[in-house]
Amino acid sequence: AFYLLIDLPNVQQRMLDLIPRKNRAEFAYVGRRLNTAVGGFLRGQLLVMFALAVIYSVGLGLVGLKFAVAIGVVSGLVSFVPYLGFIFGMGLATLTVALEPEPLWQLVGVVATFSIAQVIEGSVLTPKLVGDRIGLHPVLIIFAVAAGGQLFGFFGVLLALPAAAVLSVLVRFAYHRYLKEHPEIASEVEEATEDA
Numbered sequence: 001a002f003y004l005l006i007d008l009p010n011v012q013q014r015m016l017d018l019i020p021r022k023n024r025a026e027f028a029y030v031g032r033r034l035n036t037a038v039g040g041f042l043r044g045q046l047l048v049m050f051a052l053a054v055i056y057s058v059g060l061g062l063v064g065l066k067f068a069v070a071i072g073v074v075s076g077l078v079s080f081v082p083y084l085g086f087i088f089g090m091g092l093a094t095l096t097v098a099l100e101p102e103p104l105w106q107l108v109g110v111v112a113t114f115s116i117a118q119v120i121e122g123s124v125l126t127p128k129l130v131g132d133r134i135g136l137h138p139v140l141i142i143f144a145v146a147a148g149g150q151l152f153g154f155f156g157v158l159l160a161l162p163a164a165a166v167l168s169v170l171v172r173f174a175y176h177r178y179l180k181e182h183p184e185i186a187s188e189v190e191e192a193t194e195d196a
Contacts, residue, residue: 030173037165040133045080045161047129052076052121056089059113063106066096079121082145082157090114126161134165 004011012031019027053076060068071092079085093110097103126145127138136144141161148160179186 033169034166037134037169038162041130041162041165044130044133048125049076049079051125052079052117055117060093063109086114086118130161136164136168
């Protein structure tokens, strides 16, 4: 990765040299948009990880769990892989609670903490923090993750959002290019949006 980052400008230039001159500007534009979308995904995912680490740490701390901050931070960091942070954190917290003399109420608190965090992450954090950065509507984010998981399992869930970001950039580019090549349709679309 280090050598690739050092040589990245040369690699990008050589890839652009393979493209005919008349299409280079469009390819460079799409490449910049893809870079922005994938970078936005990574930055948004880091914010989600940080927010989950805080939620887990505070929740486990309120339950009175030993090592609450450590378990919360590790669970938040591992949550880069969907559902892994939940499973890993729940397992660590359950093992810690099992060593307590009266584990029942703490176990209920651990389950509640991780359940509430999952609901917040799935319905608020990922759609807003990641979706806004990659330019996708929250409903599309939820659909992409669900479809990726259904079609390709674990790897589908892991790659659903970056793939959706790339696909949205390509679809928008194709849509704008189509409207540019068909001005009569572009004027109809403009009239329809003004009427709405």
